[in-house]
Amino acid sequence: MVSFSPSSEAEACATIKDACALRRPLAIEGGGTRAGLGRAAQVEATLSTKALSGITLYEPAELVIAATAGTPLAEIEQTLAARNQCLPFEPMDHRALLGTHGEPTIGGVTACNISGPRRIQAGACRDHLIGVRLVNGRGEIVKSGGRVMKNVTGLDLVKLNCGAYGTLGLLTEITYKVLPKPETSGTLAFFGLNDARAIEAMSRALGSPYEVSAAAHLPAGIGSGKARTLLRIENFAHSVDYRLRELQKLLAPFGENLRLIEDEANRLWRDIRDCFFLAQPRERPIWRISTAPTRAASLVGRLAGELDIKHFYDWGGGLIWLSVPEEDDSGARVIRTALAAGGGHAALVRGPHNLRSRIDVFQPLAAPLMKLTAGIKSSFDPDAILNPGRMYAGV
């Protein structure tokens, strides 16, 4: 396997131009910690962003940060923390779940649109991305968006590249808007609720004026013998105390509850973010299912009738993490049939290579959407040089 590691955008352009001339597809790689996401790509060469590293702009007063793609996420988070700021979307770390090593990069976070529990309140990774520079499949530099908060100048190429898994362009420089770090946080835990009741409690909390920043449900057997429903509130200490008390009043019908010690709560939210609870046993494939929260419990009930599952919920029930046994198609048909009835989509997050080449890793698209998708891919990358097939066959 040939490997390229350009140390400048110009070199990256040259590498991609060469690859284009040779019709030699490239696999784009950052820190490699999320290499197992997506379909198994068939390529003979990799292009690493390792040597494109460094923060290029940080204006704390403007709440804006820009960095080249290979910059470690940790470096960005530390730089922001020193000024009491953060990436509000709380990006997940996939290392525990996927058993990978190395340093997650900001390019990888962006390409895969990685968010965490705070997404329900603060928005996804994609919502905070305001500018990109990228090299398209022809080796041309494309700049879109910038460092301003709002921009309505033409088609939104910025958002399109977030979550495109590097199939549209090699991201070289990325600009995010950031937020002040919450001054403090408080987490309320309810115990022993079944899934449906827990989702009801979370929905009520999220619809309240108390600005819940995360809502997850860990059924019995996930990290503890007793089911736990967790609600997090953040910001100024005084206001957090008040809102937690009001939330306790509002949710009194849901029974016993407790404000967790902050350290313990932080650990739990990190484990929820990283899907730590389902990391073992390693051989079980993991699905990530998005659906409307009101449908989540009945969906899981239906799946439990057909598969041996372990699961928990984030995003107030809108996100289901599911571990299944590795047999046949590892639940693909059962899960997607169940989803077709109620709406939503499922992506295989962890699974062996042969499974990932056999089944649709991402939710299959309806024909008109697939046609659009193929049109966009060929607009950016007409010769299918960049991560071909990582998302869909032919894309």
Add this chain to the structure above:
Amino acid sequence: MNEMTAPPRAARLTSHADPASIEAVTRALAARFGNRLVTSQAVREQHGHTLTWTPNEPPDAVVYAQSTQDVADIVKICAEHLVPVIAFGTGTSLEGHVNAPLGGVCIDLSMMKSVLAVHPEDLDCIVEAGVTRKEVNEYLRDTGLFFPIDPGADASIGGMAATRASGTNAVRYGTMKDNVLGLTVVTPDGEILKTATRAKKSSAGYDLTRLFIGSEGTLGIITEITLKLYGIPEAISAATCQFPSVKAACDTVIETIQTGLPIARIELADALTVRAFNNHAKLGLVEAPMLFLEFHGTEASVAEQTQRFGEIAEAHGGGPFQWTTKPEERTRLWQARHDVYWAHQTLRPGVRPLATDVCVPISRLADCVTETARDAEENRILAPIVGHVGDGNFHCGPLVDVDDPDEVERVKNFLERLVRRGLEMGGTCTGEHGIGQAKMKYMLEEHSPAALELMRTIKRSLDPKNIMNPGKVVAV
């Protein structure tokens, strides 16, 4: 075989639609839609109407659609004859978005007014494109939920999605791009597609929802929108605070946002605009640079935010700081803000303001506003300024006598300099109003040639016949 087929129609529309094709389309639409097809001069001109000096270029016909299927049928007929299709909501866009430079059929979506579903537990609702922002909130009134995006006009949700609209709540709630979960779109070949399911997170494929949001009708016609909703805050307070200078006001804003105050609205009005508000809404304010604010949250957090803001403002020489929690006073204040276009007219009766906008990094906002005001003064232009200072976006509304060629020339040059000033400061030529026809000339200055070419390629790929609102955003 080839000799037997009819001669191929031009594959792509490059000039004004052929009169015979327009005639054929009009006939077909009349047969299908009866009196919902209108070709009178007055109605056609009204549908090319824009609040600018961009000359009116009316469509050849207007059809009032009542359903997504109607829209699909109209687009199919137009596609077959290579005739342009232009979507119309409330006609409140500002840069010539709804003109018909190549002729064609305007699809008026204002009869598509159904709220199709409200899911209070999932905090979303599905509406048809013709429902206006105020109608959504009117409908939601008893649910305890609301939809926060509020451009000045009572625009249609379809139009707001198509132009990626925002408003005074953007600091806290974002813009249309942050608050649309999915779209139903009629494609250029008349197919109906849904970009996403109601699931909160769309991990299925490319973000097609966001590609259509802000595409100004050039890729397809948005007919249904799934909106994200929010719980009405427990407590709301609105406030005004005057400042010795625009810079002092901007510095206050920067510090406020940095401290993490979750402020909902923070709007700047220059002294001229305050005078206009006083004229139009009888607000009785001191004519000085002023911030209009709103705090959302619980009783406790609103009180805390209000107090913290008051302290920051005072440190920058601001004050007096006056606030209220009375709904009628808040409504009066924000209605005045939303009516700024009409308020500005009072500064020079008989003359229409020309609304435009730019967006700059917030650290440059004070410079940009101050330089723009000086430029206006030097060139004898009456140009009040009002801004969404929380995100560096501001509007400038020169009042221009269009019958005075010298003044028109001066204002045109002034607006060019305004855009260049914004771009030089690392900003964008529009943060809210969009490109339409009037700002196409700045696209190359703002984007790299490859980025602009890519937009063209996407446009060609999705709309190979070039019939969707042609002559807007990017020239193909």
